[in-house]
Amino acid sequence: MDSQPTAEEAALRREIVKTFQIHAFELKKEAVKLCVKLFLEHDKDTRKKWTNKMIELLKKQTLQSSLISEELIRETFRQCKSKGSQDAGKLLNVFDAFSLHAYDFEPELGKMVLRKATPTLAADSSSFSHAARQRFLLVKQRAARCASLKNFKFTTCEILSASTKTLKSVVVLGMLTQQKADCYHIEDLSGSIEVEFKEDTKFHHALFHEHSIAIFEGNFENSVLKVNEVAMVPVESAETTRKELSSNENWFGGEDKIAFRCSERLRSALAKQEDTSIIFLSDVFLDDMKTMRALNKLLIGYKDQPPIAIVLCGNFCSRPRQTDTIDLLDRGFRYLANQLQQMKKEYEKTQFIFVPGPDDPFVDLVLPRPHLPSLLFKHVSPIISATFASNPCRIQFASQEIVVFRNDLIKKMCRHSINSITVESISSRYARSILSQAHLCPLPQHITPILADFSHCLSLHPLPDLLISADRFETFQEKVVGTETIVSNPGSFARSNYTFHVYYPAQNRIEASQIPNSELIDEFVPY
Structure with missing residues (x-):
């Protein structure tokens, strides 16, 4: 009769099953037991490293079924161990999205830091707010060091919310949101304010839609920012990013x-x-x-x-x-x-x-x-x-x-854009938007x-x-x-x-x- 697994073994079992499921593999009961036995004595980082290696190797094999047996796990683990540094000199490598390490920007430290928590499929509300916060911080830190924006004096939603005065030519970096039909707000890390777009509002060359992080300039009166001009934060080359963050660390993928x-x-x-x-x-x-x-x-x-x-x-x-x-x-x-x-x-x-x-x-x-x-x-x-x-x-x-x-x-971004665009300009506007946002999908959750x-x-x-x-x-x-x-x-x-x-x-x-x-x-x- 099998002994009852410890709390650590049960947690590891769930982690292993979930990780393989993400990659469309299903482990047999004996295969799960073997994985637990192989990984139990290792720390989280080592477990993740070996699991990713095994999954990559399984993907390259000719499998008759997505159901993975104990024998296949044993053989795959053996191959991973014997493989060693064979791929060290390989010029071409493909990195699966689910194998990427999560790095967060820490404003207090002014650098990218490896996230300690293991990503999960069953995320709660805090995960969504953390993702939005990270998107905003990455754009904000780029705006803070952009030479062309040095002469602008940025204010925050919190400061505007507390003001009862009429303020001319206010500049805010924020994320565009729509809390109800035809009522737009911009949000930053301090709060939210209502915005109003006019017929003569000038939109710079990009696609502006819900969840776009952009620079808004306008007059603040009666608790509403009446927008004169909207622009994306200028893009920044990878060389400049690394120079500013004083880092040559690998954030792209793999174990290098x-x-x-x-x-x-x-x-x-x-x-x-x-x-x-x-x-x-x-x-x-x-x-x-x-x-x-x-x-x-x-x-x-x-x-x-x-x-x-x-x-x-x-x-x-x-x-x-x-x-x-x-x-x-x-x-x-x-x-x-x-x-x-x-x-x-x-x-x-x-x-x-x-x-x-x-x-x-x-x-x-x-x-x-x-x-x-x-x-x-x-x-x-x-x-x-x-x-x-x-x-x-x-x-x-x-x-x-x-x-x-x-x-x-592209069609979705155009459909939800608040600025008018011509067909001829779509590709260049799209490219500028995606690179400025530094994110593949800057649309809200209900759209994508x-x-x-x-x-x-x-x-x-x-x-x-x-x-x-x-x-x-x-x-x-x-x-x-x-x-x-x-x-x-x-x-x-x-x-x-x-x-x-x-x-x-x-x-x-x-x-x-x-x-x-x-x-x-x-x-x-x-x-």
Whole structure:
């Protein structure tokens, strides 16, 4: 008869089960017992490190089921131990959102500090307020040191709330909120005040919507700030951020202590990779004949000079969330495996990275989202080097930091914007907004829900070298003044005449490409 587990063992058991569930794996009873036995004597950081290593290894295996046995856990743990430092010299690494360490900005210390509490799926109200506070603090500390804002005298909501006077030309940094229909407020860490936008209110070049953190200038009278002008906080390059915070610590992902862009070895390695490329595609419908022809054409076209990685973003099915979607996906990945089988040798050194879309199955509606169902791995994993990533995910190539995010966010941001915009200006306004907010999804919870404890996974602090914002919106690439970060949207491969982007990391350059329709008429696909 089994003895009753101690309180520590019970807590560890729950932690292990929950962590594997986040990544769409389910442990058998014996497997859970073995994990408890293996991890019990270690501290929290070591447990997290080993768990993440095991999960990453499981993702790369050909599994018939998401149910994990004791034998598989034992073998995976053995492989992790023997792997040691084999990946130390590897230039390309993919980091799952759920494996990222959470760093918080501490204003008293003026630096980023590793969060002690372990993120959980079942967050309470304090987690949501903490996430909002961190978003605000990251923008505020950037505004405080911005040279172009030095001459502005900022006030707080608390000071204005206590004033009964009419005040001219008041400047406030705050988050725009809507407490009831057509009644806007701005909030900071001290309180909230009502704001009123006029017909002649000037909005700077960005998208301003609920939960935007911006600079508001206007006249305060009768307890209302009548806004004359609204602007985003200027963006700041990653180099400046690290210089101001006096840190070369790695906040991006992985176990390296030093930031990749601060590593002389990695910068030197990048310089030698002048012709190395990474391909990005979005909306790769594996159940659509014409899309598969286009994908086959792309693979044939690059087989003589294959890229280091091909990042395929969802949706992977043209008929999302239907009863037969998973069957269509299963067939689609099998078709893709057939295509790759014929070019297996040419693409043996290419990493294929699959990022789920907003409508792919087994994926919750909240962000971040776990990888695709593990039952789909079995088709392509034996043929190519494949990584089934979360959404968003982070990719490191040498000293380059790349963030990939698949979400139809642009339309939502435009729909909820309070300023009028032209279609031609959308891409540049979007890029400026996202980089200024330093967050992938600055919309409120009722529009785009986020797991509060994992909001740090969507943070862009410091800014990456490349942000792939894969969206149904038309293809574009933008570079905002003040930073070297490229914001790129490869467009919808299946919906927009097969557009995609090719990135050359050593040159920090994006090349827009397309598969012409005329080349797809008689193209054979091995279904």
